[in-house]
Amino acid sequence: MEADLGEERDERLAARAAGGDRRAFDALVTRHRRAVYRLCWSATGNHADADDAAQETFLRVFRALPAYDPDRPFGPWLRKIAWNCGLSVRRDRQAGVPKVSGEELPDPVDPAEGPEATASGNEEKRRVAAAMADLPAELRAVLVLRAVEGLSYAEIAEAAGIPAGTVMSRLSRARERLLAALGARARGGA
Amino acid sequence: MDCHDTQAMLSAYHDGELSGADRAQVESHLRTCPDCAALLESLVRIDAAVEVPDPGPEYWESVNRGVDERVGREEARPKTPVVPHPGRRWIRQQLRYLVPAVAAAAMVVAVVRHIGLHPGSPVPSSPPPTAEADRVPPSPAMPSPAVGRDAREGSAYRASADKKRVAAPGRPAATATGAIPESGAPFVPPLPAEGKTALPPAAPAADIAHGKPERRVPTRTGIDSPAAGKNLSDVTDRQTAASAASAPSGASAETPPSGPAVGLSSGRDTSPSTDSERIMTKTRSPSDFRNQKDEAPGAAVSMMPGSARREPAARSKEDPSGRLSASPCEEARSLASRGRFKEAEAAQRACLAADASPPAQESGLVFLAELLDRQHRFAEADSVIAEAQTRFPRSRSVELYQQQRPQVQSGRIPFPSGR
Numbered sequence: 001m002e003a004d005l006g007e008e009r010d011e012r013l014a015a016r017a018a019g020g021d022r023r024a025f026d027a028l029v030t031r032h033r034r035a036v037y038r039l040c041w042s043a044t045g046n047h048a049d050a051d052d053a054a055q056e057t058f059l060r061v062f063r064a065l066p067a068y069d070p071d072r073p074f075g076p077w078l079r080k081i082a083w084n085c086g087l088s089v090r091r092d093r094q095a096g097v098p099k100v101s102g103e104e105l106p107d108p109v110d111p112a113e114g115p116e117a118t119a120s121g122n123e124e125k126r127r128v129a130a131a132m133a134d135l136p137a138e139l140r141a142v143l144v145l146r147a148v149e150g151l152s153y154a155e156i157a158e159a160a161g162i163p164a165g166t167v168m169s170r171l172s173r174a175r176e177r178l179l180a181a182l183g184a185r186a187r188g189g190a
Numbered sequence: 191m192d193c194h195d196t197q198a199m200l201s202a203y204h205d206g207e208l209s210g211a212d213r214a215q216v217e218s219h220l221r222t223c224p225d226c227a228a229l230l231e232s233l234v235r236i237d238a239a240v241e242v243p244d245p246g247p248e249y250w251e252s253v254n255r256g257v258d259e260r261v262g263r264e265e266a267r268p269k270t271p272v273v274p275h276p277g278r279r280w281i282r283q284q285l286r287y288l289v290p291a292v293a294a295a296a297m298v299v300a301v302v303r304h305i306g307l308h309p310g311s312p313v314p315s316s317p318p319p320t321a322e323a324d325r326v327p328p329s330p331a332m333p334s335p336a337v338g339r340d341a342r343e344g345s346a347y348r349a350s351a352d353k354k355r356v357a358a359p360g361r362p363a364a365t366a367t368g369a370i371p372e373s374g375a376p377f378v379p380p381l382p383a384e385g386k387t388a389l390p391p392a393a394p395a396a397d398i399a400h401g402k403p404e405r406r407v408p409t410r411t412g413i414d415s416p417a418a419g420k421n422l423s424d425v426t427d428r429q430t431a432a433s434a435a436s437a438p439s440g441a442s443a444e445t446p447p448s449g450p451a452v453g454l455s456s457g458r459d460t461s462p463s464t465d466s467e468r469i470m471t472k473t474r475s476p477s478d479f480r481n482q483k484d485e486a487p488g489a490a491v492s493m494m495p496g497s498a499r500r501e502p503a504a505r506s507k508e509d510p511s512g513r514l515s516a517s518p519c520e521e522a523r524s525l526a527s528r529g530r531f532k533e534a535e536a537a538q539r540a541c542l543a544a545d546a547s548p549p550a551q552e553s554g555l556v557f558l559a560e561l562l563d564r565q566h567r568f569a570e571a572d573s574v575i576a577e578a579q580t581r582f583p584r585s586r587s588v589e590l591y592q593q594q595r596p597q598v599q600s601g602r603i604p605f606p607s608g609r
Contacts (some may be wrong), residue, residue, distance in 0.1 A: 051253075125241060
């Protein structure tokens, strides 16, 4: 039965969940929790708020499921909710620009790499993460949606509720800023 | 193509989002420019390094547990119907639209009669400092020649700018009132223009007072009456009212009458832990709005002469002084019509909290989004729109507002007011 759920399309799972099948809903949560968390993280910039926003997202999804139309793709619908939950949580917490709290989580480690490569890769990632923390949430989000989630401009536009042209300009600005920040950090560190 | 042009497109090129011609130009430049080629390599490296910290497997399991708990709490909540008796709900919905409609009809009749009795009577040159609910402004609807001309000129100007616009469903491009909507804003009631001097602040049905009542009477009586200070969402009010009238049981296509989809702000359970009810969290009690100073409570109703003014509005109450007090919903419209969007927003949140029926929620959320947009709080408006989309996925009013939204945000569609 679990395998059945695992192979079900999102839309079908959502329809089942709307009919009261909690296992189908749980399967949806499991399937999308990482993407939802990442999107919420890019909106909030820290783990605690991203966690809140992710859970809020799934709660909203649960409430809205009876009104969900299975003929519409589930992913964009979910992303839109997640993005708005992220913004909502950020707004509630906001007293300024959200800061990424690098201390909350362990450094990401790729077990496939050797110690030196790992150290080098981690250093680069740490620098990028620090630079990303300084990005405005709107820029950070499009970058995460593109570089991490691999969404097209049209998909990003739909999730963030902005025109595709804005996605393009935001991505360009986000990368420019990252490059500038990394260059500045490298110079500062040298 | 030089380096500047190439670098402007390099990000999109890297994402594979350039058209064929642009892509060919960028590639051609990259073959001859090592600097730009190096920049592209940097973009690739940056993207590879971008990641969101992974909280680890324990966290992922906790997500399911957390969501499960919250969903369980959600299901355990008593599903308190908004209005226990379906018949009462139907009556309330009818009253909500009928009362303003009757008020407007009476207003139009009064204006037409007044014009008939006093042809050419002057329009007051200045508005009263504040709208008084229990006082009908002196001949607000008398069309002075100047006002009428200005209004017509304004309409003609807007009409020429709007020729190519398609009228939205249910409403012609040039409305029955003769007022042409602003560019891209088929639902925006006519601007007060110079005629605003004759308008009492925040008087609903004020567009009747723009010297065009006769043209409105036969076709739109009662429909447009509460429209002053309203925008797109008012149309949705009407649409939803119409649908409600045809489905008196109150059942909604979007949300079953019972069940979780009633959703974010449905029941009366206002527990602060309701998470996504943030839209409601800033809510003030409806009673908070009844005693506000300097308001024009019960605007549509208060404009009514004689006994019609005493019509028991569906959502208005009369305070001990005998003065009609506006419901938060009316208050929101009234405040918005005067450009007091922040206060209108608070009133609208109270309105949403007070009336959880799907039609009211659908139109109310759209109106709230518009109020936020008008305060340039776009992200919050995004959130409200997403909320509306989530709860009413096929909402025509949400869709229409989204079409209109850029112009609202840029201020190209002014809210009808005395500004």
